[in-house]
Amino acid sequence: MNVKHLLGAVVAALALTSGAQAQQFFRIGTGGTAGTYYPVGGMIANAVSQPGKIIATAQASNGSLANVNAIAGGSMEAGLSQSDVATWAYTGTGAFEGKPKVADLRMIANLYPESIHLVVKKGSGIKSVADLKGKRVALDEPGSGTLINARMVLAAYGVKESDIKPDYIKPNQAGDKLKDGSLDAFFFVGGAPAGAIAELASSGVGIELVPLSGAPSESLRKQNPYFAVDTIAANTYKDVAAVQTLAVGAQLVTSAKVPVETVYEITKAMYNEQTQKTLAAGHAKGKFITKENAVQGVGIPFHPGAEKFYKEAGLLK
Template sequence: MSVKLTRRDLAKIGFGLGAATVLSRQALAQAPAFFRIGTGGTAGTYYPVGGLIANAVSNPPQLVLTAQASNGSVANVNSIVSGALESGFTQADVAYWAYTGTGLFEGKGKIEDLRLLANLYPESIHLVAAKSANIKSVADLKGKRVSLDEPGSGTLVDARIILAGWGLKESDVKADFLKPNQAAERMRDGGLDAFFFVGGYPTSAITELAATGGGVDLVSLAGPEADAIRKQYSFFASDEIPAGTYKDVAAVKTLAVGAQWVTSAKVPEAVVYEVVKGLWSDKTRAALDAGHAKGKLIRKESALAGAGIPVHPGAERFYKEAGLSKG
């Protein structure tokens, strides 16, 4: 059976299809974008800073950020690659090695989709020692019970570099692989002489240990050994943890790497643009300044400092508009 349609009928159908298309586009535009941030252990610095950023940048229902605890830098990079996370915090050295397929990622292939959202703040290398262990130098770690942090963490990578810089092999120490809060508990119980932690100061695990654990020292990472490490690894910088950062602990010279927020090239440009725009909003600025000591160091002016990997196009667009990008 044939059906004849009048011009009015065709016009109605055309209007209906057009309206459906508009509604479909609006629905897509209004679909929430979920953006997960891999952070670190709950006793470190990544986790609270990630929570502050997620809460401040989220703009539901269009944009929802969540901060998730994780095993740290390397684990976050791997989760971004697998699609388990949209983004994560990582040390600048780990990001560079992942992108170039060198260092820790030697033989595993280049992670060429890794992209920078922002450089955040310097991460200081803490070598925490029990006062009773009488450790005055990295060389004194020989034969001691030392936690190098858990597998998959950037701290473990850097701890091995530090040991090698002072002429020690991992087998020269009685190595353990614990999260910072676990290491602090073990030291408090007398079962550990020292542990490494890389992160922004102050960190809660060390703060609580210094207050209740019978006294701790921070071991200096300075001198010709540190100079040689900085010459070999350009992502390290000289740093100092001020006196009083932890109870009854003097100022100490150390090394630091940049904490960076990274993502995948596969994340849409529009989503990343809104995330980065939100990161540098007045609302987030106020939350960072009030919420954590390291928050004050997260500055738009240094957002591209130490970028060893390409910047995501969505972030690049924001930085160009802000006059910060050379591109």
């Protein structure tokens, strides 16, 4: 055995013996700071960190698409993603049409419903998606799931991107522009209430949410079964009436390359009693993050570590 091989063997042996003590770093891609992924990802990271064993950190990002790509490239161990984006990445369809499949993408948990918000200023006269023609509309940043969904919604209602004056900015910037009158509407996909929208609703400007209902919405749901009918309840945002919309699932995804034991420990920690209390108290969407919801609406294979936990909990056969 030459020196190089000998060194390799020693390193491998050390790695094996120190494996039990080695700290695992677990980086979770979230989203922009004004959305829902960022605070929820932060709560999850805090809850599952085990000093000396697993150090989980939440990192701001451009959202679903960016997180899936970071997992594929190895710069993140996990990330939050819309259910549609995760399914497209794994199957090489939708936004991943013609791109390599992210074959190693694995599910840890389905978390909570993400509502499609179409936000306009109070009294704007915009009552339907079709009314957006000729208007200045923010569709969120490239790399976000919101941008993909916004395009699907516009198309379902017969509105082309060339029919509107599109802007590709985050919801907090869109909120500022709506406030100062340089924008008419913006899309945001995320758990309600979203920070940027709640702020806008209570800032004195006042907002309305445009419903996604009727035949176009129904046909969109039939073609894309990962969409669910959803209602944003009255007063989720200050003085805003209940509105029917569509939702996708927010999911925590990872790579098949992450060790089984690490994902098992993380999944177990997410659903222990203490974490469940923390999540329910920490964010309006936290109460949806239950082990029963974790296995709903899943379009990609579970990571074996997560699967082990759900089998023990009697949720998967």
